[in-house]
Amino acid sequence: MTAARLFLWIFSARRALLGALLSLAVGVAACELAIPWLLQEAVDVALGHGAPSSLNRIGGMMIAVICGLYVVHCLLLRVEARVLYEGIFRLRQRLYTHLLSQPLAFFSRKRTGELVHRVVSDTSVFEDNAVYLFSDLPFELLTGAGVVTLMALTDVRLAVIVVFFLMVASLVSAYVGRPLPTLRKSLQTVGAAFTARLQEALSGIRTVKSFGRERHEIARLDEENRRFLDLDLKEGRVEAFLLPVFDLMELLGVVLVVWYGAHLMIENRITAGGLVAFLAYMEILAGPVSRADSYYRHFQHCRAVSERLASFLSESEVLPARPAPMLPAGAATEPSSIIFDQVSLTYPGSERPAIDRVSLAIRPGEMVAIVGRNGAGKSTLMDLLLRFYDPTSGRIVIGGSDLRTWDVDQWRETVGIMTQEVFLFHATIEENIAYGRLAASAAEIEACSLEAGLGGLLKRLPTGLQTVVGDRGNRLSGGERQRIALARLFLKNPKVLILDEPTTHLDGEALRDVAQTMVRLSAGRTTFLIAHRPEIICLASRVVLLDNGRVVAEGTHEALFASEPLYASLLASWARDRTRRKREGGEVAGAGVA
Incomplete structure (x- = not known):
């Protein structure tokens, strides 16, 4: 123009x-x-x-x-x-x-x-x-x-x-x-x-x-x-x-x-x-x-x-669309199988693939932990699932249909994501939770906030759900921000969950509370759990180990810990880092409004 x-x-x-x-x-x-x-x-x-x-x-x-x-x-x-x-x-x-x-x-x-x-x-x-x-x-x-x-x-x-x-x-x-x-x-x-x-x-x-x-x-x-x-x-x-x-x-x-x-x-x-x-x-x-x-x-x-x-x-970039923009039958009401079929992704300007010929099959309702060192491709794999990018080669199949044939907006309505850095808007707690489903009623928002464990916080706050959380939620602790993010997911009620390092900044009681809430949230949903703590990884029925963009092993937590030196080494390294941060006072507690 x-x-x-x-x-x-x-x-x-x-x-x-x-x-x-x-x-x-x-x-x-x-x-x-x-x-x-x-x-x-x-x-x-x-x-x-x-x-x-x-x-x-x-x-x-x-x-x-x-x-x-x-x-x-x-x-x-x-x-x-x-x-x-x-x-x-x-x-x-x-x-x-x-x-x-x-x-x-x-x-x-x-x-x-x-x-x-x-x-x-x-x-x-x-x-x-x-x-x-x-x-x-x-x-x-x-x-x-x-x-x-x-x-x-x-x-x-x-x-x-x-x-x-x-x-x-x-x-x-x-x-x-x-x-x-x-x-x-x-x-x-x-x-x-x-x-x-x-x-x-x-x-x-x-x-x-x-x-x-x-x-x-x-x-x-x-x-x-x-x-x-x-x-x-x-x-x-x-x-x-x-x-x-x-x-x-x-x-x-x-x-x-x-x-x-x-x-x-x-x-x-x-x-x-x-x-x-x-x-x-x-x-x-x-x-x-x-x-x-x-x-x-x-x-x-x-x-x-x-x-x-x-x-x-x-300047315009559009994800290539294929015919068949309608949601596959039943996908909106039932969790679907997800298959990564020889999926690779190389970013523009890069010579090394971020994801290299990954093949995975996830059953409906299964929780799978994705584990690997920094830069192994964990979050990139989830970006592909959310269709923030399309694979350079290979395909992702959802319920029998190539993800590229899905309408992007419809697909993302069926997926919920929670990351380690929860983004909250400068608005009330109610408005931040309602972001999961804009048409939700006040009663539904309140029910989801209680389901996510926000009852104690809301009782302490004079204005309850109408409390403004500040820029990026800076008036709340890390644990409280995570609970609001969980309440947002309860309200959205997705069929596929992506939990990307959701407990990184938590410890002690806040960690246990959020972990219990995650278990309730993931029930009956196909769930991807990116984590490094053994107590969180153990929530998954299967663990997939990534390294340099490739799947190097998969199995239960116990099996991989016994048979894969890389997996055992990663857990030991993370445990040492965690101990050091605790000594330095770097962990964020899950207490009250700042």
Whole structure:
């Protein structure tokens, strides 16, 4: 999509309103242009070129035109506002819809701050500049065309002088302002990088402060800020040449018109009223002419931002779809068998596969533990199951159908996931639980919260389920966040569960409580359990050992511990790490609101 097509798309949805906008702009311009003509008539009558009795009629017409101008101008501004802000609404909606529709691979290549900058800051810049183009420019273009026409009817030579100066001023401004679009585009790019850098520093503020790296982060932000300064100064130098051009041309034009018009009056080729009208038209034209450089800058701002937004909207990644978008029969009500058939995945730009010819068969309702060292491919295998990515080769079969033939949204409705880093929104406990099923009733949410073991917490909190959890749930302990995540899964009632290291940050009573809740949650559901603690692994009926993206062994926990040195070594290593963290006080307890 080009910038021009994007601009047309934004404002072309309400064509009837655009027609009304143009009609009202014509009406306002006509009222504006009628005033100098009436002035000409009044001056000529006063100087003896007409019946004195007509002065009252002319005065009444002036008052009527001024009242009409007020009414039509009010209507014009209302229509302008609707056209502009509905267009901005459509643009913003298209941006965040496009963003949230991208697959996970898209976000792994982009910085969150830059994406937020596109949707929020770029749209705001576009709106701030488009409002000037829509609020005044159509009217002033029509007014300018009308003024030049009436000037030509009054005296062609005077009109030629004015048009000549306008053309010269436009050409000079276009030449001087050539660097502005590039500078504006660069400013938006730097702004996106600055936003990303600042968001990164704020998101990791705990790490920044614990390492005492505030000065380092400030220096990195200073570097981006200095790029802002350099570009702003370059833009300022261009505008310093551009802004005085129209002022100079306006003054020269007025001087020449008065000088030449006075000669025409002496030669009786124009009346005094005609010269007054001409000067009034010059005064009307002076406004648009003096603001032409401003409109040009606003246009260049819009053009630069439109190019960036059009480029952003052209970036699209879509998971390939095959026919048969319907959910296989019975899949929505019964747990299905899941088969990984020689599945491999190699990330773009990587030479080594993250998943290498994995073959697994999971029975309906079975709980399988996926175990392996960091980077073995455990979470990647689950990403494939969630269809965040498609396999490079091989296939995943769900209930007898290739996963790629399922509708992605329908499939993800049947799957529930809980990770070690639970994400909670800055909202109430009730709203965070309801994220599992948005249409759930208050009674269902409360029942699921109790099922997940949140009863004690809710009793301690004065507002219970209506308690706001803070940014990312920072007012709650690790164990409490995990229980909310479990309540969310109880409410969703999925047929396939993915529990990805759900107890990593827990110990003691919090660990036991969450483990018991996990057992209740997984009953009757096909469950994948990524874990490293023996007490959690033992919950599964089968253990699959991954290494370097391959299945190296599978069996019960006891069998693998006795027969697989790698498995025994991993458990021993994790036990040592756990003991060390406990000595250092690194484990997170499951107690109360922070």
